[in-house]
Amino acid sequence: xxxxxxxxxxxxxxxxxxxxxxxxxxxxxxxxxxxxxxxxxxxxxxxxxxxxxxxxxxxxxxxxxxxxxxxxxxxxxxxxxxxxxxxxxxxxxxxxxxxxxxxxxxxxxxxxxxxxxxxxxxxxxxxxxxxxxxxxxxxxxxxxxxxxxxxxxxxxxxxxxxxxxxxxxxxxxxxxxxxxxxxxxxxxxxxxxxxxxxxxxxxxxxxxxxxxxxxxxxxxxxxxxxxxxxxxxxxxxxxxxxxxxxxxxxxxxxxxxxxxxxxxxxxxxxxxxxxxxxxxxxxxxxxxxxxxxxx
Amino acid sequence: xxxxxxxxxxxxxxxxxxxxxxxxxxxxxxxxxxxxxxxxxxxxxxxxxxxxxxxxxxxxxxxxxxxxxxxxxxxxxxxxxxxxxxxxxxxxxxxxxxxxxxxxxxxxxxxxxxxxxxxxxxxxxxxxxxxxxxxxxxxxxxxxxxxxxxxxxxxxxxxxxxxxxxxxxxxxxxxxxxxxxxxxxxxxxxxxxxxxxxxxxxxxxxxxxxxxxxxxxxxxxxxxxxxxxxxxxxxxxxxxxxxxxxxxxxxxxxxxxxxxxxxxxxxxxxxxxxxxxxxx
Numbered sequence: 001x002x003x004x005x006x007x008x009x010x011x012x013x014x015x016x017x018x019x020x021x022x023x024x025x026x027x028x029x030x031x032x033x034x035x036x037x038x039x040x041x042x043x044x045x046x047x048x049x050x051x052x053x054x055x056x057x058x059x060x061x062x063x064x065x066x067x068x069x070x071x072x073x074x075x076x077x078x079x080x081x082x083x084x085x086x087x088x089x090x091x092x093x094x095x096x097x098x099x100x101x102x103x104x105x106x107x108x109x110x111x112x113x114x115x116x117x118x119x120x121x122x123x124x125x126x127x128x129x130x131x132x133x134x135x136x137x138x139x140x141x142x143x144x145x146x147x148x149x150x151x152x153x154x155x156x157x158x159x160x161x162x163x164x165x166x167x168x169x170x171x172x173x174x175x176x177x178x179x180x181x182x183x184x185x186x187x188x189x190x191x192x193x194x195x196x197x198x199x200x201x202x203x204x205x206x207x208x209x210x211x212x213x214x215x216x217x218x219x220x221x222x223x224x225x226x227x228x229x230x231x232x233x234x235x236x237x238x239x240x241x242x243x244x245x246x247x248x249x250x251x252x253x254x255x256x257x258x259x260x261x262x263x264x265x266x267x268x269x270x271x272x273x274x275x276x277x278x279x280x281x282x283x284x285x286x287x288x289x290x291x292x293x294x295x
Numbered sequence: 296x297x298x299x300x301x302x303x304x305x306x307x308x309x310x311x312x313x314x315x316x317x318x319x320x321x322x323x324x325x326x327x328x329x330x331x332x333x334x335x336x337x338x339x340x341x342x343x344x345x346x347x348x349x350x351x352x353x354x355x356x357x358x359x360x361x362x363x364x365x366x367x368x369x370x371x372x373x374x375x376x377x378x379x380x381x382x383x384x385x386x387x388x389x390x391x392x393x394x395x396x397x398x399x400x401x402x403x404x405x406x407x408x409x410x411x412x413x414x415x416x417x418x419x420x421x422x423x424x425x426x427x428x429x430x431x432x433x434x435x436x437x438x439x440x441x442x443x444x445x446x447x448x449x450x451x452x453x454x455x456x457x458x459x460x461x462x463x464x465x466x467x468x469x470x471x472x473x474x475x476x477x478x479x480x481x482x483x484x485x486x487x488x489x490x491x492x493x494x495x496x497x498x499x500x501x502x503x504x505x506x507x508x509x510x511x512x513x514x515x516x517x518x519x520x521x522x523x524x525x526x527x528x529x530x531x532x533x534x535x536x537x538x539x540x541x542x543x544x545x546x547x548x549x550x551x552x553x554x555x556x557x558x559x560x561x562x563x564x565x566x567x568x569x570x571x572x573x574x575x
Contacts, residue, residue, distance in 0.1 A: 009336055011305010011464040016489065037465035038303045038493040059376065079397055095471060095504070100397035101376050137467055139499035144467045145439065173305040173464050174335035177439035197550035198310070198338040205336060208436040226541075227548035256518075259488045 001159050002288050003152075003167040005034075005186040009202030011173035013192045014222040017255050018277065019170040020044040020264035023129040025281040029166035031127065032155040033134040034148045034182045036120070041170050044264055047125030047132045055135060055150070057119030057143035058099035061092045067111035074103035074112060095140055119143055122151060124158070129264075131158050145177035152182070175209045183210065188288060189217040190246055190280075195230035203234060207241045218244035218287065220280055223251040244287065247280040249273050297458040298571060299474035301501065302483045303493030305464035308513035308537070309333075309483050311547065313461035314342040315554045316571075319564040321426035326455040331431035332473035333463040334417060334444045341550045345422030345429035353432065353447045354413035357391040358400045364408035371400035371409060392439060417444040419451060428453060442472040449476070457571070466493075466500040474501065479574060480508040481534055486519040494522065498529060509534035511567070535567045 004022070006015045016033075019041060023031055033041040061082070063074075070090055075083040082096035083103065092103075094117070104112040119142055122135035133154045135147055155167050171182040183189055189210050193199040203219065210217040219238040224231040235245050252273035258265040266274045300313040310333075317329040331339040358371070358380055365387060372382045379394035380387060391414050401409040416438045422429045432448040434441050441463070449472075452458065462473035474480050480501045484494040494510065501508045510526050512519050515536040526533050537543075537553075537560065546556040553560040 008305075010338070012307060012485075013305075037467050038305075038496060040304070040489040040492055043488055043492060077398075077402065098395055098397060099376060100395055100399055101374065102397050102399040102402065105374055105399065105403065139466055139496065139503045140471045141466070142468050144465075174441075174469075175436060176335045176434065176441045176469065179335075180437075180439050194548075196548040197341045198547075201338060201341060202336040205436060212437045226544055230548055256487050262488075
C-alpha cells in the first residue's frame, strides 16, 4: 500500500485540483480529504455518503452553577483566560477552553465537569474513483490534527479491507498541526507550489518539514508560466534540498472550468494543464515503483 | 481600529489585501501596525520589506521532573489530558511537543518535584517600513501549535490608528486566535467554486466569534455573481472587488505590491481605506 500526500506550504496552489486528477488517473484509490478546515475535494469527486460520525475533538469545561461558590480559583488557575464573567455568572468560554481539565481537577466544590466537545463530523463515502473519507470541522473547531489522524487511520483500514493499493491524501496549507498529522508515515509527499516569491519562501519551510520527518518529497510547480525564472529557482532549490521534481503545470483557465463542472481536470480536458497532470502522475508512479527518485 | 484579514481557502489574496492596505494607510499618514499572524508561512515581509529592528524567541513553559524528589506517584500522568507527561517504570517521560503548557502537572505534584522550563517554539520579529510598523511570528519547523505564537505576537503589538491582522488560512484554532479581538474582519475570496464554498465556512467561523465582517472579492470578473449572491443572502457587504489582471499576478510573483504597480489598484485600496475609516 502506498500513501501519497499532497501539501503545499502556501495555500491556493492547486492541491485539491491535483489530487482529484491524480485520483482519476490512478484508477481506484482511497481518497482522504485531510484539509479539514476547508474540505473542497468533494466538490469535484461527487461522493455519495455511506457513513457519518461525530468527531469528538477533546473536552470542554462546564460549570455547574448550583454547586459553584464563585471562589474564583478556576480563573486564577486557567492559563487560557477561558473563565469569564464573575460572581454568580462565572462561565467558560468554549472557544478559549483548551480542555486541559485543571479547573475541574482543583475545584473545591467539584462544580466543573469536563464534557466531550463535538468539533465536527466525518464521513465515509463512495465515489466512482474509489472510497473516500472526509470531514467537516465545525466553524472555529479545534483539534484538526486529531481529525486528520483519524481520517488517515480510517483510509488505511479501508485500503486493507478492500485491497486497494493507493491512498491519496489532500493535505492542508501551512506547516503546523494538521500538516504534520497528514504527512507522518506517508510514502511520498507531493508539494504543490507556484512560481512566486511567496511560493518559494513557503516551499523552503515545507521541505524543511518533510526533511525533519524524513519523508521523500517531490515538488510540482503549478502555473509555472506566470514566472519562468522563479520556476527555475524553485526547481533548483528543490534539487539542492534533496527533493525531487515531479513536473510543471501551466496556467490554464480550464482548471477553474473543471471546478465549475464539478469534475477532475483530466476528465474535463485532455490538453493544457490536464496533459501536464498526466505527466506528473507518470513521474509519481515511476518514482514509487523505483522506490525513490534520482536527484 | 483593528481589522482582521482572513479567508477559509488559502491563496485568495489575504496578504495582498493586508499589505496594500497597510501601504495606502501609511501614505495617508495614519499610524499603522501590520501583524503577520500566519506564523506557519508569513509572507508579508516579502512585499513590505521592512527593516528588521528586533527579534525575540517565543517560549512555552514545559515540565521538568526532579527524579531525586519524585516518588513516582503518577498524579502528573493522571491530570495531563495530552499524554505529555507519562510516568513509566522508574522514570517520568516528558513529551514537550505534546504539552499544552496548562501547568496542571506542576500544580498537582504533591512533592513539588515538577518545575517549568521555557521551550523555544518560534521567533517574533519587528521592524518598520515607510510608516508601517511591521511585526511577524515565525513558527519553528516541526512545531505543531501555532495559536500560542499568535497570542505572543498579539501581546507585543503596539496600539495604532489602524492595526491590520493578516490571519492564516482555514477556519480552526489559528484563525480564531488571530482574529479574536478584532473590531471587524475582511474575508478575502476568489470567485471559484472552492473559493465560494470556503467563504461560506469562513463567514460561519467569524459569525460564531461575534465579529462583523465584509468581503473582498479578489480576481473578480463576470464569474463573481455567485459570490455576490451569497453576500446578499447573508446580508454581508462587499467592501471591495479587485479585478483579475495578469500584470498584477506577475508583479505578485516578483514580490511587488499591487498599489505600486497599477494606479487603478491604488485607487481601489484608497477607497477601501475610506470605507474602513467610516466604520469607526
